[in-house]
Amino acid sequence: MTAFGSVFMPEMAISWFDGSNWSETEVVSSDSIQLHPGAHVLHYSSTCFEGLKAFRHKDGSIKIFRMDKNVERFAQSSQLLGLPEINKDVTAKMIRDIVARFTDEVPEAPGSMYIRPTHFGTEPAIGKAAVPSLTSCQYVLLSPVGDYFAGGDKALRLLIEDQNMRCPPHMGMVKSGGNYAAALQPIMHARAEVQADQVLFCPNGDVQETGAANFLLIDGNELITKALDASFLHGVTRDSILTIARDMGMDVQERELTVDELLERAKKPGCEAALSGTAAVLAPVGTLIHHGQEIDVGNGGIGETTVKLRTALNAIQWGEAEDTHGWLTSV
Ligand SMILES: Cc1ncc(COP(=O)(O)O)c(C=O)c1O
Numbered sequence: 001m002t003a004f005g006s007v008f009m010p011e012m013a014i015s016w017f018d019g020s021n022w023s024e025t026e027v028v029s030s031d032s033i034q035l036h037p038g039a040h041v042l043h044y045s046s047t048c049f050e051g052l053k054a055f056r057h058k059d060g061s062i063k064i065f066r067m068d069k070n071v072e073r074f075a076q077s078s079q080l081l082g083l084p085e086i087n088k089d090v091t092a093k094m095i096r097d098i099v100a101r102f103t104d105e106v107p108e109a110p111g112s113m114y115i116r117p118t119h120f121g122t123e124p125a126i127g128k129a130a131v132p133s134l135t136s137c138q139y140v141l142l143s144p145v146g147d148y149f150a151g152g153d154k155a156l157r158l159l160i161e162d163q164n165m166r167c168p169p170h171m172g173m174v175k176s177g178g179n180y181a182a183a184l185q186p187i188m189h190a191r192a193e194v195q196a197d198q199v200l201f202c203p204n205g206d207v208q209e210t211g212a213a214n215f216l217l218i219d220g221n222e223l224i225t226k227a228l229d230a231s232f233l234h235g236v237t238r239d240s241i242l243t244i245a246r247d248m249g250m251d252v253q254e255r256e257l258t259v260d261e262l263l264e265r266a267k268k269p270g271c272e273a274a275l276s277g278t279a280a281v282l283a284p285v286g287t288l289i290h291h292g293q294e295i296d297v298g299n300g301g302i303g304e305t306t307v308k309l310r311t312a313l314n315a316i317q318w319g320e321a322e323d324t325h326g327w328l329t330s331v
Contacts, residue, residue, distance in 0.1 A: 002146075004279060005114060009102045009142040013094040016122070017084040019134045025094050027101065030141055036124035040133035045178040046121030048077035051278045052236070053112040053145075054099045054331065057319030062103050063328040064115070065317050067095060069236045071117075077174045078119050082132030091117060094140045100331045102142055109318040110147040114278075115140060148280045155286025155302050156275065158210065159196035161186055162259050162290070165231070166201040166211065172231040183211040194289050198275070207257040213277035214238040215285075217257060218305045219265045227254040237276040237313075243325060244312050263288065266295055272303025282310035 012030040016023045041047045052070040055063050071088045078086050095115055099106070106113040117140045121133025164186065166172065167179035183199070190196040198210040208226055209215055214235040217224045223245045228234050242252050265271050266288060273285035284302040288295045297303075315321035316328070 004145055004148070005116075005143050007143055009098075009105060009144070011098070011101065012139050012141045013098040014137065014139040015090070015094065017136045017138075019084075022087065022090065025090070025097070027098065033137070033139070035122060038124035038126045040121030040123045040125060040128060043126055044121070044129055044133075045176065045181075046081050046083055046133050046136075047178075048074065048081055048083070048119050048174060048176045050074045050077075050115070050117040050175060052095075052115045053278060053317070054106055054115060055112050055317050055319070056106045056108050059319070061319070062099060062106050062113075062331040063317075063319065064095065064099060064331060066236050066240065066327050067092060067329045069239070071095070073175060073234065073236070074117055074119065077176060080171075080174045081121075081176060083119055083121055084134070084136045086119060086138060091138065091140075094138075096329065096331055098140050098142060103331060105142075105144055107144050107146065110149075110314070112145055112317075114143045114145045116143065117141075145279075153284070153302055155284045155297075155300065156197040157195065157287040157289060158198050158200040158273075158285055159190040159194055160202055160259055160262075160288055160290045161190075161199050162202045162205050164201070165203040166199075166208065169203075169231040172208070173229075173234055175233060180211065187211050196289055200288070202259050205259045207259060207262055208232045209235075210275055213275035213280070213283070216241065216274045216276055216282075217262060217265060218272040218274065218303060219268065220270060221249075222251045222253060224253045224255065224257050226257060235276055235278075237278055237281060240313055240327065241276050241282060241309050244309055247324075248309075248312070259290070263290060263295055266297045269298055271298040272306050273297045274303065274306040274309075281313055282306055 015025045050070045119138040123133040123135045166183045190199045209232045275283045286300045
């Protein structure tokens with residue numbers, strides 16, 4: 001099996017901003033792009049991206065999941081990075097059109113076509129460390145992906161980092177490469193030192209998120225997760241799972257969750273924890289590692305409610321349950 005995101009469709013949609021206008025969208029080879037070595041993005045990380053999926057339904061139709069919400073976040077990231085404003089309708093059309101061009105290549109469920117819109121500053125100006133790029137480029141790249149859980153659905157090990165942050169607190173809600181770069185060292189250390197799968201960033205004891213997913217605690221009928229603020233990414237999957245949980249009658253609490261409360265609740269036999277994100281949807285967390293101590297979450301295995309919520313979300317994505325919230329866009 002190839003690694004997630006390492007196979008690409010041969011063409012992508014692209015548009016360039018010249019300081020005044022966006023060029024007409026073109027479909028070009030996805031092999032390469034040409035950039036000036038002084039391009040703003042290469043020096044000052046003026047870049048953001050999105051990750052969303054298109055699914056093949058049994059009737060052969062192709063549906064994109066929560067495209068509007070992802071385009072909205074893309075526009076917000078662009079704005080917070082001082083990049084030129086994108087036209088959300090144009091980006092949405094770029095996404096729909098490039099997926100339509102490759103409908104035959106959209107894998108059957110549980111596979112999907114992963115969609116990666118990207119926007120970055122292109123201005124050749126290495127003196128602009130504290131000035132935004134006047135020019136930019138956006139493209140939409142496609143990558144067919146298989147079943148995330150093909151290797152087996154195993155409960156993850158998370159290292160609790162209760163001092164340091166994933167990224168500066170005003171940047172967490174921006175889906176930008178620099179945030180991932182900032183989190184890399186702690187994640188590499190956690191893998192090497194305690195064989196953790198991920199780091200759960202909890203600066204000053206405030207449970208935020210991992211390097212690439214949001215964190216949810218499920219204790220009986222309660223679902224607890226951090227309330228939205230600027231310090232972490234506002235996951236589209238998080239929003240979808242919370243909505244489905246509310247539909248199921250669960251008590252959804254968006255509020256501050258401390259490491260102390262998390263560890264206290266984790267000890268209860270029925271407790272569950274999960275990571276939410278586009279790639280895995282909802283991945284079970286079995287173990288928390290805190291100051292050298294390993295704490296099982298509930299029974300340390302795969303939680304029942306986690307699987308129930310993931311199955312419900314997959315059913316909507318795959319066209320097996322009614323799309324009552326209007327989350328699917330036809331291609
Ligand atoms: C840091 C971070 N948090 C949360 C998420 C989950 O976001 P989404 O559900 O929109 O994929 C991601 C994305 O993949 C992420 O990179």
